[in-house]
Amino acid sequence: MKAVVCRAFGPLTDLKLEDIASPAVEPGKVLVDVRACGLNFYDGLAVEGKYQTKPPFPFSPGGEVAGIVAAVGEGVTNVSVGQRVLAFTGFGGYAEQVAADATRVVPIPDSMDYAVAAGFLIAYATSWHALKDRAAIRPGETLLVLGAAGGVGLAAVEQGKALGARVIAAASTDEKLALCREHGADETINYSTGDLREQVKALTGGKGADVVYDPVGGKIGETAVKCLSLLGRYLVIGFASGDIPQLAFNQLLLKQIAVIGVLWGGWAKANPALDAANLAELLELHAKGQIRPHISETYPLDEYLTALNRVMQGQAKGKVVLLTGTAS
Incomplete structure (x- = not known):
């Protein structure tokens, strides 16, 4: 089979x-013929040796795929050969086949095409876990989403609305903000042309946001902490800016702010039943049309570098997906 291979940490090139060789089908594993693979920021970090998990060499990047079950290992009962599925793999997805733990493989409805399914799991499961489980966001609260036109950001915009929040989407261009409005954002802020703190203050009557969802980090994250209301919650999702925020601890003290880390993959592994229930809720919301992943770009497998650079350079809107076959 063909696969994108990393044999040593270094530049994406x-x-x-x-x-x-195709992966072996071990007990408890499912071999998937990959039709599509969603790209994520951590794919590039892993190749460069900058991600917190460092897989053994050689490895293929790619943590979420959709395709058809080619074979099942001993003891697997939740899926069968020929079934359409999505799967969380962690790594290995930039390939024509990948072996995944059966517990991380889920059947998909015929109404969900492979490209959408491949861009669904990480963004939506992360955001749902963050907003529902970690922040316990309530109807009527105000949610500020940074990097709101990216994969996880756009998912958070949609899910915030589904949970009854008022959503303020913040991004770096007017074009990205237009996409956020299409996906349900109540208000938008271009933080490359205006003062984020002042604009949030104006939109909330001086109160501030109840919850900040931050996959960006850096200076924007530092400013966003100051945009929170009394007893606000700051969700740490990631650091797409490349910099970890230096938080103003006096702000945390004075406003009694909770800083909450969100690492969906680790939580899901430790809580498989709760994660399965969350995913069932998400698939139901998708069936009802309340969440609709935006696949902005698709590329064939051999254009992996162009596709990954789009993600790493912050140029993508929604999800970028690699296709290894017919994505339908």
Whole structure:
């Protein structure tokens, strides 16, 4: 099979598309013929050796795929050969086949095409866990989403609305903010042309946001902490800016702010039943049309570098997906 292979940490240009052996089908594993793979920021970090999890070499990046079950290992009963599925793999997705733990493989309805399914799991499961489980956001509260036109950001915009929040979407261009409004944002802020704190203050009558959802970090994250209301919650999702915020601890003290880390993958592994229930809720919301992943760009597998650079350089809106076959 063909796969994008990383043999040593380094620049993305060191990745190679190679012919390698298909994964073995071990007990408890499911072999998936990959039709599509969603791209995520951590894919590039992993290749560069900057991600907190460092897989053994050689490895393929790619943590979420959709495709068809090709084979199942001993003891697997939740899916069968020929079934359409999505799967969380952690790594290995930039390939024509990947082996995934059966517990992380879920059937998808015929109404969900492979490209959408491949861009669904990480963004939506992360955001749902963050807003529902970690922040316990309530109807009527104000949610400020940073990087709101990215994969997880756009998911948070939609899910915030589904949970009854008033959503303020913040992004770096007017074009991105237009997309956020299409996906339900009540208000938008261009933080490259205006003062984020002052605009949030104006939109909330001086109160501030109840919850900040931050996949960006850096200076914007530092400012966003100051946008929170009394007893506000700051959700740490990631650091797409490349910098970890230096938080103003006096702000945390004075406003009694809770800083909440969100690492969906680790939580899901430790709480499989709760994660499965969350995913069932998300699939139901998708069936009802309340959430609709925005697949902005698709690329064939051999254009992996162009696709990944789009994500790493912050140029993507919604999700970017690699296709290894017919995505339908």
